[in-house]
Amino acid sequence: xxxxxxxxLILKIWRxxxxxxxxxxxxxxxxxxxxxxxxxxxxxxxNDQLVLAGYDPVAFDHDCREGICGMCGAVVNGQPxxxxxxxxxxxxxxxxxxxxxxxxxxxxxxxxxKLVKDLVVDxxxxxxxxxxxxxxxxxxxxxxxANSLPVSQKNAEEAMDAAxxxxxxxxxxxxxxxxxxxxxxxxxxxFALLPQGHPERRERALNMVKAMDEEGFGNCTxxxxxxxxxxxGLSIRNIARLNREFLKAAISLx
Amino acid sequence: MNLDAKIPAGNLADKWDKHRFESxxxxxxxxxxxxxxxxxxxxxxxxxxxxxxxxxxxxxxxCIQDSPRRAHSIAAQGGINAxxxxxxxxxxxxxxxxxxxxxxxxxxxxANVYRLAQVSNNIIDQCAAQGIPFAREYGGQLANRSxxxxxxxxxxYARGQTGQQLLLGAYSSLSRQIKLGKVTMIPRREMLDLxxxxxxxxxxxxxxxxxxxxxxxxxxxxxxxxxxxxxxxxLSTNAMASNVTAAFRAYKRGACFxxxxxxxxxxxxxxxxxxxxxxxxxxxxxxxxxxxxxxxKHRGDSRSPEQIPEAExxxxxxxxxxSFGNLVPRDVASRNxxxxxxxxxxxxxxxxxxxxxxxxxxxxxxxxxIMRKYGNLFQMYEKITDRDPITSPMTIYPAVHYxxxxxxxxxxxxxNIPGLFVLGEANFSDHGANRxxxxxxxxxxxxxYFVLPSTIAxxxxxxxxxxxxxxGEGFAEADDAAKKRLDKLIGLNGKRTVDDFHKELGRLLWxxxxxxxxxxxxxxxxxxxxxxxxxxxxxxxxxxxxxEFNQTLEKAGRVADFLEFGELMVRxxxxxxxxCGCHLREESQTDEHEALRNDAEYSYVSAWQYxxxxxxxxxxxxxxxxxxxxASRSYK
Ligand SMILES: Cc1cc2nc3c(=O)[nH]c(=O)nc-3n(C[C@H](O)[C@H](O)[C@H](O)COP(=O)(O)OP(=O)(O)OC[C@H]3O[C@@H](n4cnc5c(N)ncnc54)[C@H](O)[C@@H]3O)c2cc1C
Ligand code: FES
Numbered sequence: 001x002x003x004x005x006x007x008x009l010i011l012k013i014w015r016x017x018x019x020x021x022x023x024x025x026x027x028x029x030x031x032x033x034x035x036x037x038x039x040x041x042x043x044x045x046x047n048d049q050l051v052l053a054g055y056d057p058v059a060f061d062h063d064c065r066e067g068i069c070g071m072c073g074a075v076v077n078g079q080p081x082x083x084x085x086x087x088x089x090x091x092x093x094x095x096x097x098x099x100x101x102x103x104x105x106x107x108x109x110x111x112x113x114k115l116v117k118d119l120v121v122d123x124x125x126x127x128x129x130x131x132x133x134x135x136x137x138x139x140x141x142x143x144x145x146a147n148s149l150p151v152s153q154k155n156a157e158e159a160m161d162a163a164x165x166x167x168x169x170x171x172x173x174x175x176x177x178x179x180x181x182x183x184x185x186x187x188x189x190x191f192a193l194l195p196q197g198h199p200e201r202r203e204r205a206l207n208m209v210k211a212m213d214e215e216g217f218g219n220c221t222x223x224x225x226x227x228x229x230x231x232x233g234l235s236i237r238n239i240a241r242l243n244r245e246f247l248k249a250a251i252s253l254x
Numbered sequence: 255m256n257l258d259a260k261i262p263a264g265n266l267a268d269k270w271d272k273h274r275f276e277s278x279x280x281x282x283x284x285x286x287x288x289x290x291x292x293x294x295x296x297x298x299x300x301x302x303x304x305x306x307x308x309x310x311x312x313x314x315x316x317c318i319q320d321s322p323r324r325a326h327s328i329a330a331q332g333g334i335n336a337x338x339x340x341x342x343x344x345x346x347x348x349x350x351x352x353x354x355x356x357x358x359x360x361x362x363x364x365a366n367v368y369r370l371a372q373v374s375n376n377i378i379d380q381c382a383a384q385g386i387p388f389a390r391e392y393g394g395q396l397a398n399r400s401x402x403x404x405x406x407x408x409x410x411y412a413r414g415q416t417g418q419q420l421l422l423g424a425y426s427s428l429s430r431q432i433k434l435g436k437v438t439m440i441p442r443r444e445m446l447d448l449x450x451x452x453x454x455x456x457x458x459x460x461x462x463x464x465x466x467x468x469x470x471x472x473x474x475x476x477x478x479x480x481x482x483x484x485x486x487x488x489l490s491t492n493a494m495a496s497n498v499t500a501a502f503r504a505y506k507r508g509a510c511f512x513x514x515x516x517x518x519x520x521x522x523x524x525x526x527x528x529x530x531x532x533x534x535x536x537x538x539x540x541x542x543x544x545x546x547x548x549x550x551k552h553r554g555d556s557r558s559p560e561q562i563p564e565a566e567x568x569x570x571x572x573x574x575x576x577s578f579g580n581l582v583p584r585d586v587a588s589r590n591x592x593x594x595x596x597x598x599x600x601x602x603x604x605x606x607x608x609x610x611x612x613x614x615x616x617x618x619x620x621x622x623x624i625m626r627k628y629g630n631l632f633q634m635y636e637k638i639t640d641r642d643p644i645t646s647p648m649t650i651y652p653a654v655h656y657x658x659x660x661x662x663x664x665x666x667x668x669x670n671i672p673g674l675f676v677l678g679e680a681n682f683s684d685h686g687a688n689r690x691x692x693x694x695x696x697x698x699x700x701x702x703y704f705v706l707p708s709t710i711a712x713x714x715x716x717x718x719x720x721x722x723x724x725x726g727e728g729f730a731e732a733d734d735a736a737k738k739r740l741d742k743l744i745g746l747n748g749k750r751t752v753d754d755f756h757k758e759l760g761r762l763l764w765x766x767x768x769x770x771x772x773x774x775x776x777x778x779x780x781x782x783x784x785x786x787x788x789x790x791x792x793x794x795x796x797x798x799x800x801x802e803f804n805q806t807l808e809k810a811g812r813v814a815d816f817l818e819f820g821e822l823m824v825r826x827x828x829x830x831x832x833x834c835g836c837h838l839r840e841e842s843q844t845d846e847h848e849a850l851r852n853d854a855e856y857s858y859v860s861a862w863q864y865x866x867x868x869x870x871x872x873x874x875x876x877x878x879x880x881x882x883x884x885a886s887r888s889y890k
Contacts, residue, residue, distance in 0.1 A: 018802070034528055038638075041530050048751055051797050051806060059803055061320065063493040065533045067634065068418055069324040091637050116464055117803040124441070127321050131433040135426035136385045140305040140703045143376070143383035147340060150394025159387040160413055163422065167323055196385040 006032045007099040011046065013058055014106040019115050025104065035095040039082065040065060040072060042094055059118040067091040067231060070166030073173070074119045075106045080170035080229040088168065088231040108173035112180070112216040123169045125215035126183060132211035133204040134187040136196050155193045162189035164232040171226035171234075177218030182226040184212050185242035186234050192245055202249040209246055257510065257861055257875045260664040261365045266881045267347075270369045273665070274708050278715035285310030287719040290710065291457060291473035293445050293500055295322030297417070297695060298678025299479030300424035301702030307436035308427075309707055311714075314471060315428070316443040316460055318495045323425045326481055326493040327698065330417020331538035331631065333399060333409035334381075334695040336374040341398055345406040347371045352882060353404050354693060357583055358658070358686020359835040359851060360884050361513075361859070363877060365665060366684050373704045374696050378410055380703055384423040388412050399627075401691040402539050402581050409692045414538055414630040420695055424702070443469070444808065446736040448476065448504045448674065451728035455674035459729070459736045463808065466801040468736055470724035474717045475673045475710060478504060479702065482657035482679035484517065486816045486823065487768075488760025490654035491523060491536040497812040498819045501661050501680050505822075509669040510861035510873060512682035513659035514819070515827035518689055518836050519769050520655030521587035524638055525607040534653040535638055537610070537631055539691045542580045544615035544624060545648070547571050547587070549608050553598035559609055559647050570594060578889040585688050585836040586889055588652035589769055589849075595651075602649045611647035652769065656694060658685045658835070659826070662861040662875075666709035667701060670861075673713060677701035682859070687835020740800045743810045748793030752810045755790045759783070759813075759820055767820075767827050772840040776828045780821065787817040822862060822870065829872060832856045853884050 008031040016023025030049075033042050040062050047057035063071040067088040074089055076082035082092045097103070105119065113121040151159075165186035172180050188205055191197025197204070220239060227236045262273040280288070288311050292303040295317040303315040317325060337350040350371040355362060382388060382396070389397040389411050398407040412419035431437040440460075447459040449470070457472040483498035484490035505511045522537045548567045555562065570590060572579045580587075591608050594600060601607050616624050621644060625632070632643045639649075660682040667675050667683070678698040685693065762782055766775035790813070798804040833839045833849035834856065842850045858874040865871055 034530065036527055037530055038532075041532050044532055044753075045530060048753065051751055051795060052749075054797070056798055057806060059805060063319060063324060063495050064326065064329045065494060066329060066535050067637075068415070069319070069326075069328050069493065071319060071324050086633075087637065091634070093637065093640075095640065120803065123320060127323070127429065127432075127439075130323075130426065131429040135430045136383065137430060138380075138383045138427075139308045140301075140380055140427070140707065141376070143379040146338070146378045146382035146388075147395050149382070151390050152394055153390045153392050156387050156390040159385075160389075160415075160419075163387050163412075163419060164415065166328075166418075167321065190387060191385050194385050194387065196383055 005035045007035060007094065007097060009033060009097065010102040012102065012104045015118055016115060018117055033094055035093070037094045038065065038090055039092040039094065040090045059120050061120050062090055065090040068166060070168040073108055073168045073170055075108060075173055077104050080108060080173040081231055086231055086233045108169050110172045110178035112178065113169060113172065126167050126169065128215055129180065129184060129208055129211045130187065133200070133207040136191065137200060149195050151194055159190045159193040162186045162193065162234065162238050165234055166232055168231065170229045170231060172217065174225040174229035175218065176223055176225065177221060179220045180212050180217040181220040181239045181242065182230060182234055182236065184208050185238035188242045188245050189238040192241060201245060202252065205245040205249040255670065255863060255873055257662065257670060257873050258664065259363060259875060260666060261363065262665065266364060266368050269365050270372055277708065278712045280711045280715050282310055284719065286312060288312065288714050288717065289314065289473045289722060290475050290477060291471050292477045292479060293458060294325065294479035294481065295428065296325035296327035296479060296481055296678060297421055297424055297698035298702045299477070300325065300421065300428050301699050302477055302479060302677055302706050303437055304424060304427035304431050305703050305707045307431035313437045314440065314473065315437055316440050316445060318442070318444055318463070320441050322428055322439060322441065323422060325421060326496050327421045328418045329493060330695055331414045331536065332401060332540040333411035333416045333692045334377070334420060335401070335408050335692040336378045336410060336696065337371055337408060338375055338378060340396060341407045343406045345408050349406065350374060350408065354684070354690055355686065355882055356885065356887060357690035358688050359887060360686065360853070360879065361834055361877065362684055362686035364879060364881055369705070370684050370697055370700050373700045376704060377696060377699045381420060381423050384426060386412060386419045386423045399540055400543055400581065402542060402583050402587070404690065414628060417695060420699065445500045446503065447732040448507045449728045449732045450507050450671060451726050454672045456722065456728060457724055459732045464803050466804065468733060470729050470733060472722040472724035474714055474722055475675060477675045477677060477706065478661065478680050479677040480680045483819065484654045484657050486759070486820055487654040487763050488756045489526065489531065489534050491520060491534050494533065497815070499812050499815045502815045502819050504661060504669070504674060506864050507671065508864065509671050509674060510662040510863050511822060512662035512859050512861045513826065514823045514862065515767065515830060516658035516687050516835060517654060518584060518656040518658060519588045519652045521584055521591055521652050522610060522650045523653035524635065525602055525604065525649055525651040535634065536653070536655060537635060537648065537650060539584065541610060541628060541631060545580065545610040545612050546614060547580050547608055547610055549594045549599040549601060575889045582889045583688060583690065589838060591652055592769055607649035607651045609647040610650045612643055616644065656689055658682065658687060658689055666712060667706055668713060675706060675710060677706060740807065743796055743807060743814065744800050746794040746796045746810065748795050750793050751795055752806065752813050755786060755794060756813045756816065758786060759817060763820055763823065767824050769836070770838040770840055771827050773828065776824050779824045780828065783817065783821045783824065790814065790817055825870070826860055826862065829860060830856055851886060
């Protein structure tokens with residue numbers, strides 16, 4: 001907020017018209033970028049210039065621009081959401097870059113995420129996984145008084161940590177195997193830590209893991225890249241919990 | 255036109271119960287013969303789609319984002335109200351009702367607000383049962399915090415991510431119904447028009463945002479839960495895709511638009527810092543529980559905040575409103591911030607900011623406690639501003655945040671077009687001229703989980719079971735109109751970007767139709783907006799083709815609608831020559847410069863009806879108050 005510093009950048013951005021077209025990195029120079037801008041505002045400036053010059057602007061997903069909807073995301077110089085920890089692309093500010101920097105900007109790549117255009121990918125595989133069991137089966141209207149099931153503060157806080165996932169897909173993009181374990185483990189953990197989730201915990205673990213495999217996500221080999229890239233700081237302890245839940249479920253069901 | 259609100263007769267406390275008893279039911283076996291189209295998957299749309307599907311209806315749900323989980327509701331931070339009285343501090347359904355109606359400055363319907371307070375408790379039960387990780391006390395009970403405009407502690411929360419957790423709860427219920435085949439979820443679709451056939455809402459026209467294809471969706475009833483129109487101001491706390499298009503298209507098809515000038519300006523946002531800025535970030539108002547608002551006593555004091563001694567600070571909210579202090583309602587807090595800055599006492603680089611200081615709270619409760627309550631908000635603030643609120647006070651300024659206006663609906667949440675229901679922020683129903691904090695989440699979920707599933711049966715009960723088709727005249731006409739409009743937009747080959755027009759419109763409205771208004775400024779805006787619109791259609795610039803993923807085209811369509819809608823807002827503001835709720839009408843103030851409401855002349859809902867090329871017609875739904883006295887709001 002304080003500085004009126006501007007920087008000049010070289011951008012190499014993945015351009016691809018659609019899933020059938022061939023893509024390539026294209027180079028742009030962009031000058032006089034205020035360091036108070038967010039990364040997406042920097043892309044807005046580029047797009048304004050492209051449109052005014054008669055070119056197709058760079059497509060990128062975004063909505064809330066405050067790090068909570070999970071819509072934005074790209075790989076910047078090899079890191080999903082860029083160099084800052086626990087930061088989404090929309091919350092990344094240009095003060096973390098300096099004049100003359102080259103930024104290579106690519107979409108989240110994974111077999112399960114099909115490319116839509118430029119930096120936009122299709123992450124509906126995540127929705128499919130949630131549909132397989134990421135819920136408590138309670139119809140509207142049938143609930144008992146909210147305070148009739150006490151939850152220890154510790155469990156509530158840990159469940160909240162796990163539930164903080166925004167479903168952006170950075171964990172998948174970061175993983176050399178394109179695994180979705182961190183994503184799945186967040187939901188599994190939330191419900192494993194809360195009594196409301198207990199009646200269905202076995203089916204949930206089995207069904208969500210099955211859906212994850214079917215959607216084409218890879219296996220976890222403990223690379224820990226997911227944790228590093230997660231903008232919400234989800235811990236891989238959740239993956240350990242997922243493994244326990246899955247194992248218990250696998251040996252106890254017929 | 256007769257706008258019948260269909261408020262049930264009887265005692266206020268019994269109306270909802272009686273109404274449900276007297277309403278038609280649809281036999282469970284017949285529910286599956288009806289299709290309901292829900293546009294929007296936020297708290298209102300998501301909860302409605304899931305609940306209707308649980309009841310047995312076939313539901314189709316559209317949303318703009320790539321997943322229903324990303325609706326703008328996700329961004330709500332602070333919390334959700336309910337009259338549980340878990341704190342034993344004197345709360346009750348009656349008190350929540352009274353606070354909400356008073357907070358709305360007596361411009362909402364008693365019956366609607368009372369029902370909202372009644373179902374508030376069911377919402378918390380439902381959400382807890384879904385496994386939402388609400389904050390808890392050490393004993394395992396649910397925790398509460400206080401929020402502006404209330405003296406009881408009734409706000410439930412999940413850290414600073416309440417909207418996210420509530421939305422993910424609704425999304426999980428929705429996901430379960432998708433898996434069961436009861437909901438067909440269609441993401442990345444934008445509704446471009448409403449289809450009305452034989453006077454009834456029959457479906458919508460949408461654009462597939464990936465392929466550009468224009469699609470028809472037919473249903474027995476259409477539910478709009480498309481959120482608010484705050485983005486008409488360009489800069490607001492709303493998400494980038496938030497729009498008025500869906501509601502405005504319904505308006506152009508005959509649905510009345512109610513109170514479009516009622517816009518809430520939130521007092522605690524991060525101040526504006528540059529021309530390139532694309533949105534404003536809200537700092538949840540829950541921060542005002544522990545933060546103290548102040549400015550330097552002397553204008554032009556440019557010392558850093560730490561260097562300004564206690565005696566030279568003006569805690570103007572605490573001084574002026576001793577009983578509510580920093581927790582006065584949003585409009586009062588916003589207006590006073592503007593007054594201080596207008597007096598030249600604003601801080602920060604632009605002078606358009608005031609301090610929100612946590613030093614005393616940290617000293618009192620310890621840093622750990624404060625961080626547990628507000629950690630993620632502090633983190634967000636620091637990311638944006640590069641400053642740590644633990645070591646120096648935040649700077650805040652008001653920003654457009656919420657729109658109380660919306661499509662007119664009756665007690666059943668049905669618009670004046672039969673079969674068109676409107677929920678959540680998209681309707682005008684419950685918040686009058688000002689919404690209290692933590693009440694939008696409550697209203698969205700009340701509408702979707704509890705009100706609509708009951709009231710829609712009355713309408714559907716009269717519909718034939720015949721399957722609906724999208725082949726009628728209405729569909730053909732709307733489909734054609736949507737395509738022609740897209741062609742016109744894509745043909746714009748001028749010199750100014752769409753954003754540039756949007757910025758100018760926003761500035762015009764912020765200056766003339768914001769927190770404080772007067773006839774002169776409003777007249778100016780009313781003359782200017784049509785000129786701007788004209789220029790947009792002459793000199794706007796849109797790239798690409800309609801048959802592809804084209805974000806410039808999407809944006810252009812939304813801005814084109816904002817350019818028409820802005821004019822309606824200004825008209826409405828001109829008509830309302832009183833100060834009320836969020837707005838100070840400068841011609842209507844007390845000697846002490848406080849807002850002066852005029853109940854004798856303006857105790858009505860303004861419902862505007864589209865007239866083609868002519869000026870819209872204003873219908874007035876009178877508001878009558880039988881259970882509360884029209885006190886003038888005082889938070890002193
Ligand atoms: C930053 C912020 C913080 C807030 N904090 C709080 C809080 O603490 N407590 C509180 O009570 N309230 C809060 N609010 C207000 C509250 O979040 C919103 O009023 C509420 O969530 C709106 O819900 P909704 O379901 O009506 O609409 P939304 O959540 O906005 O959902 C709209 C849906 O409609 C879809 N849609 C829109 N237009 C179209 C179209 N043309 N075609 C197809 N689909 C469309 C969208 O894709 C989306 O799915 C906050 C608001 C903001 C901006
Ligand atoms: S745009 Fe919502 S998280 Fe970045």
